[in-house]
Amino acid sequence: MTKRKVSDAVIRRLPKYYRYLDELHENGITRISSHQLADEMGFTASQIRQDLNCFGGFGQQGYGYGVEKLRSEISAILGLQDMRGAILIGAGNLGRALLGNFDFESCGFRMLAAFDVASEVVGKKVNGVDVLALDSLDEFIKAHSAELAVLTMPGDETREIAKRLEALGVKGVWNFTSRELRADETNMCVETVHFTESLMALCYKVNEEGKA
């Protein structure tokens, strides 16, 4: 596997490749040409070849890509098999929806515990995951080496909690709160899920559609 700096755009396409190859694999398809892959995914064949060349390429002239091989190479590049420890902070509706339905393991993380301050949820289990008191966060992370924190608590606590997590050695934050974490506020890797911005952008498009 060739190691070099990969652009954010490529990093964002890799999960799409992975997901699609995983589907092909489940449907028993063993190989695919870059043209077929391109048609199905809505990219160009040359874009796909270029993306995969970032990692040393995996295709063979006249054969295309071996689905299972490419799928597991991309999985290795993304680090999906490493099963790093994760915790979730804020076991409200959204937190519980993620704990109950989201397949963290398919994305490379094992959910170790959830944390909340509300006495109604602390001490309960959601989909087998214990909800612990937020007071015990520091102790827990030190003992279990969580590398990812999923933030689903209210937005006004985001910055303070992030500082605490960073000091505890957490490396990544999956931020669902209404508060952004900017690069100058944290050294952790941050992925933000922008519900509001996504829906406002859609509102604009629907609005424009109405004028057209």
Place this chain on the structure above:
Amino acid sequence: MTKRKVSDAVIRRLPKYYRYLDELHENGITRISSHQLADEMGFTASQIRQDLNCFGGFGQQGYGYGVEKLRSEISAILGLQDMRGAILIGAGNLGRALLGNFDFESCGFRMLAAFDVASEVVGKKVNGVDVLALDSLDEFIKAHSAELAVLTMPGDETREIAKRLEALGVKGVWNFTSRELRADETNMCVETVHFTESLMALCYKVNEEGKA
């Protein structure tokens, strides 16, 4: 308001401006320079001036931007005051989390009803919103003219439901399912919330961090 074709990147930044200006407004701040706005938002001042010029600009030399005026102009551009009708399909955990916590009205939509097939939820209310049988979808949309559909049902139904919604005149889809809706599959405006791709990208970054 100058009308012209606006790039997707600008459309994505507008909700960020709106959110930040809304905060300033709530804190009683009445004006801000493009430099201050830039510092706070992590953009450059010239980027901000350029973005806002797309819509005719609103700043005054030596004065900056009037917070309330700029906020309401952006709100009007995004169409946030129009309160278009919306429905949600799939009242599982994620659907209920959105119904219970997400402020659709601040994004320009009024949630009219939710739909599901499970007898445990049909007939109930979530945060004041009725959960109706999916069978009654066509009739409901015809009677209430919903323009937005929020999709939180299982992914294998995405394409079929989208076809049905498009035929009923729905204009926008906020897609939380695991299935994409590509431009060649629908004429509706689509915004996809990519949970899996977002977390896989974060997995990659955390992984790289570990190697560094």
